[in-house]
Amino acid sequence: MSIFWTIIFLISRVYFIFMTLLFHILNRFKRKQTVPSTNDKLLRISATEAVRLIASRKLTSKELVEAYIYRIEQVNDLINAVVVTLFDDAIDKAENIDQLIADYDDQKLIEMVKRRPLLGVPFTVKDALNVNGRIITCGIFSQRNVKCTSTAEVIEKLFF
Known part of the structure; x- marks a missing residue:
């Protein structure tokens, strides 16, 4: 029985070496695509910083969501990361959060951020x-x- 497994092992090794070489050769001539970098500072802040800015009313959730939507539209054809886009829903929810923040006084807003630590931060x-x-x-x-x-x-x- 061990000779059988030895043959199977050798065949699989040859197969995987062949396939690796084949794909290496095929991809060698393929035009490489890269994701363009971004200069948008909103896309480079942490979630914690985003919540702080939103809670201090220096940034709206809608502005942050729109920045992320723009970036997704820019790169999704290359990376295929977002299967279902719910951009309209995201903007509506961001507007609702912005209205909620505008209506709350500072104390109530602090309590809300404690209950919802990612308040206003977009996510997928x-x-x-x-x-x-x-x-x-x-x-x-x-x-x-x-x-x-x-x-x-x-x-x-x-x-x-």
Whole structure:
């Protein structure tokens, strides 16, 4: 039986070496694409800094969301990171948060930030996590039209 496994091992090694060389040769002549860098300072701040700026009313959630949307539109064709774009929903939620912040006094806002530490910060969720009413594929093509009926607990605790 050991000779059988030795032959299988050798065949698999030859196969993987051949495939590695083949793809190396094919990709050698392919035009390389790179993601353009950004000069937008809003895209370089941390989530903590974003919350601080939003809570101090020096930055609106809508401004931050729009900066991220612009960047996603710029690079998504190259990196294919965002499967489902919910830009209109994101802008609506950002406007609601901005209105909430405008209506709150400083003390109430501090309490809100303690309860919702990522208040006003845009985020994306991998399509492997349940978000009620949203598509969840887990990378499986046949699941591309399946919508969730509940929201994952981690999402609820962080953002709702």
